[in-house]
Amino acid sequence: MIPELGNFALILALLLAFVQGTLPIIGAARGIPSWIALARPVVQGQFVFVTIAFFCLAYSFVTSDFSVLNVAQNSNTQLPLEYRFAATWGSHEGSLLLWTFMLASWSVAVSVFSRHLPNDMVARVLGVMGLVSVGFLIFMLFTSNPFDRILPGLTEGSDLNPLLQDPGMVFHPPMLYMGYVGFSVAFAFAISALLSGQLDATWARWSRPWTTVAWLFLTLGIMLGSWWAYYELGWGGWWFWDPVENASFLPWLVGTALIHSLAVTEKRGGFKSWTILLAISAFSLSLLGTFLVRSGVLTSVHAFATDPKRGIFILAFLVVVIGVSLLLFAWRAPKIGLGGKFELVSRESMLLANNLLLVVAAGSVLLGTLYPLFMDALDLGKISVGPPYFETVFVPLMTPAIFLMGLGPLARWKQASLPELAVRLRWAFAVSLVTALLMPFVMGEWKLFVSFGLLMAFWVIASMVVSVMHRLRSSAKVGLFAKLAAQPRSYYGMHAAHLGIAIFIIGVTLVGGYETEKDVRMEIGEVVEVGGYTFRFNGVKKAPGPNYMADIGSVDVLRNGEKVTSMEPEKRVYNASGMAMTEAAIDTGILRDLYVALGEPLGNGAWIVRVYHKPFVDWIWFGCLLMAFGGALAVTDRRYRLSSRKERDPDPVTDKKVSGSTPGKIPTAAPLIARSKKA
Amino acid sequence: MMRFLLPLVVFVVLVGFLLVGLNLNPRQVPSPLIGKPAPEFQLQQLHESEKTLTSKDNLGKVWLLNVWASWCVACRDEHPLLVELANSGIVPVYGLNYKDERDDALQWLKQFGDPYAVTIVDPEGRTGINYGVYGVPETYVIDKNGVIRYKQIGPVTVEALETKILPLVKELQG
Numbered sequence: 023m024i025p026e027l028g029n030f031a032l033i034l035a036l037l038l039a040f041v042q043g044t045l046p047i048i049g050a051a052r053g054i055p056s057w058i059a060l061a062r063p064v065v066q067g068q069f070v071f072v073t074i075a076f077f078c079l080a081y082s083f084v085t086s087d088f089s090v091l092n093v094a095q096n097s098n099t100q101l102p103l104e105y106r107f108a109a110t111w112g113s114h115e116g117s118l119l120l121w122t123f124m125l126a127s128w129s130v131a132v133s134v135f136s137r138h139l140p141n142d143m144v145a146r147v148l149g150v151m152g153l154v155s156v157g158f159l160i161f162m163l164f165t166s167n168p169f170d171r172i173l174p175g176l177t178e179g180s181d182l183n184p185l186l187q188d189p190g191m192v193f194h195p196p197m198l199y200m201g202y203v204g205f206s207v208a209f210a211f212a213i214s215a216l217l218s219g220q221l222d223a224t225w226a227r228w229s230r231p232w233t234t235v236a237w238l239f240l241t242l243g244i245m246l247g248s249w250w251a252y253y254e255l256g257w258g259g260w261w262f263w264d265p266v267e268n269a270s271f272l273p274w275l276v277g278t279a280l281i282h283s284l285a286v287t288e289k290r291g292g293f294k295s296w297t298i299l300l301a302i303s304a305f306s307l308s309l310l311g312t313f314l315v316r317s318g319v320l321t322s323v324h325a326f327a328t329d330p331k332r333g334i335f336i337l338a339f340l341v342v343v344i345g346v347s348l349l350l351f352a353w354r355a356p357k358i359g360l361g362g363k364f365e366l367v368s369r370e371s372m373l374l375a376n377n378l379l380l381v382v383a384a385g386s387v388l389l390g391t392l393y394p395l396f397m398d399a400l401d402l403g404k405i406s407v408g409p410p411y412f413e414t415v416f417v418p419l420m421t422p423a424i425f426l427m428g429l430g431p432l433a434r435w436k437q438a439s440l441p442e443l444a445v446r447l448r449w450a451f452a453v454s455l456v457t458a459l460l461m462p463f464v465m466g467e468w469k470l471f472v473s474f475g476l477l478m479a480f481w482v483i484a485s486m487v488v489s490v491m492h493r494l495r496s497s498a499k500v501g502l503f504a505k506l507a508a509q510p511r512s513y514y515g516m517h518a519a520h521l522g523i524a525i526f527i528i529g530v531t532l533v534g535g536y537e538t539e540k541d542v543r544m545e546i547g548e549v550v551e552v553g554g555y556t557f558r559f560n561g562v563k564k565a566p567g568p569n570y571m572a573d574i575g576s577v578d579v580l581r582n583g584e585k586v587t588s589m590e591p592e593k594r595v596y597n598a599s600g601m602a603m604t605e606a607a608i609d610t611g612i613l614r615d616l617y618v619a620l621g622e623p624l625g626n627g628a629w630i631v632r633v634y635h636k637p638f639v640d641w642i643w644f645g646c647l648l649m650a651f652g653g654a655l656a657v658t659d660r661r662y663r664l665s666s667r668k669e670r671d672p673d674p675v676t677d678k679k680v681s682g683s684t685p686g687k688i689p690t691a692a693p694l695i696a697r698s699k700k701a
Numbered sequence: 702m703m704r705f706l707l708p709l710v711v712f713v714v715l716v717g718f719l720l721v722g723l724n725l726n727p728r729q730v731p732s733p734l735i736g737k738p739a740p741e742f743q744l745q746q747l748h749e750s751e752k753t754l755t756s757k758d759n760l761g762k763v764w765l766l767n768v769w770a771s772w773c774v775a776c777r778d779e780h781p782l783l784v785e786l787a788n789s790g791i792v793p794v795y796g797l798n799y800k801d802e803r804d805d806a807l808q809w810l811k812q813f814g815d816p817y818a819v820t821i822v823d824p825e826g827r828t829g830i831n832y833g834v835y836g837v838p839e840t841y842v843i844d845k846n847g848v849i850r851y852k853q854i855g856p857v858t859v860e861a862l863e864t865k866i867l868p869l870v871k872e873l874q875g
Contacts, residue, residue, distance in 0.1 A: 306712075337719055337723065345716075348709035348712055351708065352705040352706040356705055399718050599774075600772040
């Protein structure tokens with residue numbers, strides 16, 4: 023019964039999405055107010071039905087209804103409750119439903135937080151999102167229905183892939199999808215700008231917070247994925263340049279470029295068609311990521327459920343969405359124009375250079391990811407592209423980008439002076455150079471690439487200090503705290519995100535330069551020495567888990583003869599699938615992680631044990647958190663809150679009726695621009 | 702106008718490759734063993750553990766070696782097809798029970814049917830390593846001289862059977 027309700031809700035959602043994708047857009051083009059007004063209620067209706075469908079599926083999983091094929095294939099009665107719930111998005115069908123649910127949520131958010139936007143624009147934006155939703159709902163209903171029955175039902179399910187039975191599964195996919203799908207808002211804004219031919223500072227102002235929120239979710243999603251891979255896969259790596267990882271990294275790179283490009287469009291009215299192209303690309307790459315994961319054209323550890331037949335559908339969908347968007351771009355973008363002029367040395371030119379570097383980086387990651395496919399398609403042989411390629415290409419591209427990151431916030435708009443910048447930043451450069459040269463000695467051994475990486479990180483930090491000091495000095499307020507409080511949150515947001523990059527670089531550099539590992543055979547009582555710590559292996563005992571049998575190792579960690587901690591790495595064999603999983607034991611610290619993983623048993627209680635000492639590895643994820651925090655600061659900036667509060671509070675001067683209808687909206691846009699220029 | 706069309710052109714090229722890519726199998730790595738003599742083995746039989754089978758016992762006939770395990774989900778997909786093939790009597794299928802428990806394997810065959818002329822057991826996976834098994838199921842076509850002529854990675858499908866395996870078997874049987 024419940025699955026049929028879910029199925030029915032999906033069909034209703036499809037019908038509403040179809041209405042949402044057509045009438046408001048036509049209404050906006052023809053100027054039919056009643057069709058335009060349809061956008062918001064239809065979006066909210068669609069959201070209700072998608073939500074019903076989502077929770078119907080979740081209900082089937084939680085109650086272990088094995089007459090639903092999807093549940094029978096991806097769940098099991100022994101599976102703990104939180105994983106039965108998370109298994110809702112553990113399969114291909116379920117993850118599509120999650121995707122659609124996220125899209126519906128974003129659409130509702132746009133419909134609620136868009137009161138100060140002109141109605142025809144809202145209609146176009148929501149209409150475009152409706153069309154995307156139509157595609158996904160059709161895909162689900164016709165090729166991958168999560169509610170398909172298998173009658174008579176099975177008595178036991180075949181279990182969720184043990185790799186996915188982890189707290190990471192509960193948080194990583196929803197965060198990542200929030201990011202992926204969030205770019206659909208920026209995309210819809212871009213398409214509606216192309217449709218209406220209007221693209222000005224106000225447009226950029228409206229799209230900015232949406233883009234930033236999507237970006238911050240994507241950042242968190244990627245971070246969680248990386249952290250999960252680190253502790254779950256048992257190899258101690260945090261990034262593998264796997265095709266699916268790359269698929270999430272591509273929209274991130276382009277989304278980062280988009281955030282910066284939008285800043286120029288808002289403040290200076292520049293980079294217009296470029297911003298549009300980036301907005302289209304960021305979402306297109308999110309869709310491409312979905313295609314790569316779901317179609318099985320590339321081999322990947324993430325390809326849990328792939329099916330080439332479905333691949334054809336997604337590819338057709340990609341062609342329609344991206345092809346039509348790019349066609350529209352080619353047709354309409356020349357009318358939108360390029361925007362304001364600027365000098366060769368200016369904040370605009372630096373942001374443009376950074377943008378180009380990010381896009382080229384995204385392009386080379388895409389090339390590397392698809393290269394095996396290209397070669398195979400041209401019959402030039404089977405090859406795989408690994409980390410050496412990506413590292414060789416990525417680092418040189420990011421180096422100038424990081425350098426510009428220090429320069430940009432200090433440069434003036436329109437025209438900046440190089441000598442002036444040089445004078446202002448020479449101490450920052452000198453300090454970061456000297457520290458970067460000396461720091462590796464503190465770590466015990468001087469290495470060129472460590473110094474180089476640290477130089478990048480310290481340069482970002484030092485130039486940030488200079489930028490903040492300069493900004494405070496020119497503030498009109500008196501007293502340090504008053505000056506600090508006078509700066510807008512988006513300014514702090516920018517610096518927090520940039521600081522996040524610096525912290526991230528420090529983590530990557532130091533763990534790359536100084537990590538040590540040993541892969542050894544250990545008898546009971548035997549010790550091994552790694553990174554100044556002594557690890558003593560006390561043997562392995564059996565212990566049952568809720569749906570698995572575990573071998574739990576016991577390892578004591580000593581430093582200078584004193585016990586620091588004890589660690590319990592596990593090796594689990596899951597009952598339903600018989601798959602073996604490694605659960606590494608990690609002792610986390612600010613300056614280092616100790617990481618122990620069990621390999622294979624060797625008889626007589628001896629095991630292969632992998633022991634790692636990883637200095638500063640947690641800085642990688644802390645840096646990502648800081649970036650996301652910067653994004654959060656930026657979107658909670660006063661100017662965004664002011665505009666929405668103004669809408670909500672009844673204005674004593676204006677008549678309520680007037681402020682609620684279309685003509686009443688337009689005048690509010692003008693003061694918004696004025697305010698944004700001041701900020 | 703032209704430069705605004707550029708992104709579309711790039712996208713169209715990309716779609717062309719993705720379309721071709723959909724019909725390729727990235728997991729299908731050509732086996733270096735094709736055209737080489739099948740690695741030798743002498744292994745215990747599943748049903749009668751006191752008996753063994755060696756790779757030389759099958760010289761003079763064309764046969765299939767199917768690598769399977771009771772823990773392998775994809776093996777269930779191909780199994781009905783193997784049973785059908787065995788019943789047709791066109792070509793004998795030998796099973797290599799890979800990294801499995803004897804009781805589980807016997808139970809599995811009882812449940813789903815036993816298409817194998819003989820099943821041999823490889824609990825440690827050593828013979829599997831010699832054959833370059835990296836995912837179960839895999840199926841090898843071996844000719845009268847004991848040379849591997851074809852390797853199917855993943856489940857045997859109707860398509861693979863009709864377009865590749867059976868024509869090859871007929872040709873080899875001469």
